[in-house]
Amino acid sequence: MINRFWMTRTLGAFAVTLCVAASAHGGGPTYDLTGNWRLVALDVQQSFCDGSQTQDFVSAVVNLTQADEFLTLIIPDPPQNQIFQGRTSSFFLALESNTAEETTVINGTVSPDATRITGTLVFYDKGNCPGAETGSARYQMTRIG
DSSP: OOOHHHHHHHHHHHHHHHHHHHHHHTSSOSSOOOEEEEEEEEEEEEETTTOOEEEEEEEEEEEEEEETTEEEEEEEETTEEEEEEEEEETTEEEEEEEOSSEEEEEEEEEOTTSSEEEEEEEEEEOSOTTSOEEEEEEEEEEEOO
16 A cells, blocks of 8 residues: 555655756757657556455546656546646656645656657545545557657
């Protein structure tokens, strides 16, 4: 089960890794991830309250915008979009969406031709029972167009 200490420590490690990688790279990445991507994943969620587990196949078109090493990922999730902010360097990326209700962290590896990203998504619900849960997914994003 993911706890707040683990999540804080993990987020800190991502931030340090990206800062060191960006500093060592000396400027923006040599690739541009801007565009629409198809995200596919098997989302596994576990309830904090009763220990039950669900698995759902997820497929969505997402939009990624890159400015130098800075990234914004938008996942359409009606009635509003889920927005992630992060960075990329040395064919690695990390993004975070952190609200009062939940924290989601996405990390991954960019293919050498910048047409595929594979990685892990970790979700932590900050709510109380009955809806509180944690989740994780291995995902793949493929550039569209």
